[in-house]
Amino acid sequence: MALxxxxxxxxxxxxxxxxxxxIVGAVLLLVFLVVPFLxxxxxxxxxxxxxxxxxxxxxxxxxxxxxxxxxxxxxxxGNNVRFALLVVPLQTGLALLLAILVNQSLPGVKLxxxxxxxxxxxxxxxxxxxxxxLYVPDTGFINGVLGWxxxxxxxxxxxxxxxxxxxxxxxxxxxxxTGFQMVIFLAGLQDIPVDLYEASGIxxxxxxxxxxxxxxxxxxxxxxxxxxxxxxxxxRLFDTVYIMTKGGPLGSTDTMLLRMFTVxxxxxxxxxxxxxxxxxxxxxxxxxxxxxxxLRQEGERA
Amino acid sequence: xxxxxxxxxxxxxxxxxxSTLSQLRSKxxxxxxxxxxxxxxxxxxxxxxxxxxxxxxxxxxxxxxAKVLAEGNSWQAFIPTEITFENxxxxxxxxxxGQLFINSVIITxxxxxxxxxxxxxxxxxxxxFVFPGKRFLIGxxxxxxxxxxxxxxxxxxxxxxxINWTDTYQSQILPFIANPFYIYLFYxxxxxxxxxxxxxxxxxxxxxxxxxxxxxxPLSQPxxxxxxxxxxxxxxxxxxxxxxxxxxxxxxxxxxxxxxxxTQQPINWGAIMAFATMMTLPTLLVFLIFQNAFIRGxxxxxxxx
Numbered sequence: 357m358a359l360x361x362x363x364x365x366x367x368x369x370x371x372x373x374x375x376x377x378x379i380v381g382a383v384l385l386l387v388f389l390v391v392p393f394l395x396x397x398x399x400x401x402x403x404x405x406x407x408x409x410x411x412x413x414x415x416x417x418x419x420x421x422x423x424x425x426x427x428x429x430x431x432x433x434g435n436n437v438r439f440a441l442l443v444v445p446l447q448t449g450l451a452l453l454l455a456i457l458v459n460q461s462l463p464g465v466k467l468x469x470x471x472x473x474x475x476x477x478x479x480x481x482x483x484x485x486x487x488x489x490l491y492v493p494d495t496g497f498i499n500g501v502l503g504w505x506x507x508x509x510x511x512x513x514x515x516x517x518x519x520x521x522x523x524x525x526x527x528x529x530x531x532x533x534t535g536f537q538m539v540i541f542l543a544g545l546q547d548i549p550v551d552l553y554e555a556s557g558i559x560x561x562x563x564x565x566x567x568x569x570x571x572x573x574x575x576x577x578x579x580x581x582x583x584x585x586x587x588x589x590x591x592r593l594f595d596t597v598y599i600m601t602k603g604g605p606l607g608s609t610d611t612m613l614l615r616m617f618t619v620x621x622x623x624x625x626x627x628x629x630x631x632x633x634x635x636x637x638x639x640x641x642x643x644x645x646x647x648x649x650x651l652r653q654e655g656e657r658a
Numbered sequence: 659x660x661x662x663x664x665x666x667x668x669x670x671x672x673x674x675x676x677s678t679l680s681q682l683r684s685k686x687x688x689x690x691x692x693x694x695x696x697x698x699x700x701x702x703x704x705x706x707x708x709x710x711x712x713x714x715x716x717x718x719x720x721x722x723x724a725k726v727l728a729e730g731n732s733w734q735a736f737i738p739t740e741i742t743f744e745n746x747x748x749x750x751x752x753x754x755x756g757q758l759f760i761n762s763v764i765i766t767x768x769x770x771x772x773x774x775x776x777x778x779x780x781x782x783x784x785x786x787f788v789f790p791g792k793r794f795l796i797g798x799x800x801x802x803x804x805x806x807x808x809x810x811x812x813x814x815x816x817x818x819x820x821i822n823w824t825d826t827y828q829s830q831i832l833p834f835i836a837n838p839f840y841i842y843l844f845y846x847x848x849x850x851x852x853x854x855x856x857x858x859x860x861x862x863x864x865x866x867x868x869x870x871x872x873x874x875x876p877l878s879q880p881x882x883x884x885x886x887x888x889x890x891x892x893x894x895x896x897x898x899x900x901x902x903x904x905x906x907x908x909x910x911x912x913x914x915x916x917x918x919x920x921t922q923q924p925i926n927w928g929a930i931m932a933f934a935t936m937m938t939l940p941t942l943l944v945f946l947i948f949q950n951a952f953i954r955g956x957x958x959x960x961x962x963x
Contacts, residue, residue, distance in 0.1 A: 370787045370788045370789060370866075371787070371788075371789045371790070373783070373787055373865075373866035373867075374783045374787040374789040374792075375789075376866075376867075377779040377780065377782060377783035377787070377866070377870075378779070378780055378783045378795075380776050380779070380836075381776045381777060381779065381780035381836045381841065382780070382836075384776065384832065384833075384835055384836035385802065385836045385838065388814065388832060388833035388834075388836070389802060389805065389810065389833075389836070389838070390802070391817075392810035392811075392813045392814040392817060393805055393809060393810040393813075395810070395813035395814075395816070395817070396809060396810045396812065396813045399812075399813055399816070404816070406815070406816060406819060407819075454704065457697070457700065457701055457704075458701075460697075462694070462697070462698075465701075468701050468704075468705055469953075470946070470949060471705045471708055471709050472704065472705070472708050473945075473953065474708060474709065474712060474942070474945070475708055475711070475712075476891075476945075476956070477938060477941040477942045477944075477945045478711075478712070478934075478938045478941070478942075479894065479895040479897075479912070479913050479916075479937060479938070479941075480895060480897065480913075481895070481897050481912075481913035481914070481916050481917050482715075482913070482916055482934040482937050482938055483711070485916055485917075485920045485930060485934055486711050486714065486715050486931070486934055487711065488920070489714075489718075489726070489727075489730065489927060489930075489931075490711065490714065490730075492727070492730060494731070495727050495728065495729075495730040495731045496730055496731060497710075497714065497730055497731055497732075497735050499731060500730070500731030500732055500735075503731070531707070531708065531711070534708075535708070536956060539953050539956045539957050540956070540957060540959075542953075542957065543957035588806075592806060592808060594808070594897070594898055595897045595898070595913075598897065598898075598901075598917065599917050599920070613808050613898070616808070616811075616812065617898070617901070617902075620812040620815075621812070621815070621901075621902055626812055626813065626815075626816050629812040630812050630813055633808065633809050633810065633811070633812050633813075634809070636808060636809060637805065637806075637809035640804065640805075640806060640809070641804060644804045
């Protein structure tokens with residue numbers, strides 16, 4: 357009896373304490389995340405504007421139809437997809453290479469780790485600004501090097517040429533965030549038991565075989581994480597294009613978030629901007645669910 | 659476990675010496691040095707790619723502005739051919755760097771400290787207390803992690819406009835204090851923390867708050883460091899939300915400041931480089947001083963999902 361009473365009072369105290377610990381966070385999450393997110397879904401079906409004397413009307417799916425029928429939006433979405441298709445494999449590969457390089461026990465390797473990681477300490481806004489100057493066609497460093505290597509034959513007008521502007525933006529993205537992936541890979545590499553390498557080395561497995569049959573399978577979850585995070589990052593592309601090109605030339609670096617910004621903020625159309633935001637969110641949701649599904653598969657197999 | 663078979667003794671003896679070093683000693687020094695040349699060349703080449711923009715930025719900030727462009731396409735871009743601090747003065751005068759810096763410090767410090775308190779309390783309650791609806795709450799937090807700011811920024815802008823919070827500090831701080839991902843990080847950290855000490859304290863009559871503050875918090879420095887670093891980077895580098903929220907330099911943070919400054923005519927590249935250097939310096943210094951905590955903090959964000 358006494359024990360039961362004691363455990364009940366313990367429980368009540370827990371419930372009271374829980375309230376105290378949770379309340380501030382719960383209110384903030386509700387007001388600044390759940391409510392605005394639900395509003396995004398709700399307003400995407402209305403003609404809501406930021407400032408307007410006209411009453412707000414229910415529009416059904418009109419905002420979605422107009423967004424998906426807008427060639428500018430489709431072009432922007434295409435750019436996000438193109439960015440993902442190129443940057444995800446390139447950046448993942450480069451980050452893995454860096455992680456393997458700095459995971460060796462060689463003198464001076466720590467310095468290289470610091471250097472590869474450094475760009476992450478520069479705000480994207482600052483990085484995009486510096487790179488904008490490196491890309492200047494006549495006196496920029498990149499064309500200086502290209503001109504020297506090709507005797508002046510290759511001199512693209514990086515940020516003003518439709519065919520290379522997105523590539524220029526991709527390079528900045530890779531420069532800034534490869535260090536992040538490298539660190540995640542490094543943590544993954546260090547979780548692989550050293551014995552596996554030593555044992556296979558004794559069995560005569562070469563470096564490539566060890567990479568193929570020990571490193572890659574050992575990094576499976578890390579790879580899934582990095583691929584999904586980088587893909588989501590590709591769909592969230594905003595800072596670099598906002599600073600370097602504002603989506604130009606001729607929409608060749610436009611992105612979904614830049615469309616959302618133009619429609620929802622510059623044109624003050626909250627309803628249509630919310631529709632773009634919801635479509636953007638659906639992409640993020642699908643990628644995140646794919647990640648969770650992919651990870652769970654592993655759990656079942658093991 | 660499909661481990662390859664070896665005896666424990668072999669593993670133990672092999673583990674003592676890192677394989678590369680042991681090779682270095684056992685084989686002839688020359689063949690090994692030769693083998694290392696391509697590895698180091700590759701690492702140095704890649705290092706140039708990552709470090710040159712930094713050198714370019716710092717050197718450019720110290721040069722007369724005209725030379726930044728004129729010497730941009732040669733190796734001189736990375737050599738301070740003539741040193742001046744004029745650009746730094748210009749960044750303060752023309753781009754009100756001082757005001758923007760103070761704004762960023764206010765916004766970031768309050769967001770980071772507020773976030774460390776609120777999210778750790780929330781995570782602790784999820785990990786330690788028994789209360790109805792707990793499983794639902796954990797599920798909700800995990801689901802909320804997926805929603806990025808951009809998905810609700812437009813209606814939140816509408817909300818802020820309704821209550822006249824545009825162009826204020828609080829509209830740039832309050833929305834970013836509670837964060838489901840940081841809550842989740844704290845939650846998993848506290849779950850893995852042994853309970854014994856806390857239980858002993860409770861038996862001795864300590865209340866939940868005392869137990870939390872005196873025992874759980876001091877044992878959780880890695881979790882606090884991780885959240886501090888991640889939320890510092892996120893807050894200090896934020897660009898989209900300040901664009902939506904601020905109309906003038908009064909409460910504007912640094913990233914939006916540089917975005918505006920680099921389009922302000924006549925464009926002064928030297929001063930822009932000085933701005934970028936001063937804006938990057940705090941983060942770079944924190945990173946260089948707390949390298950290990952910093953890198954571990956970033957690695958921990960891999961827990962997500």
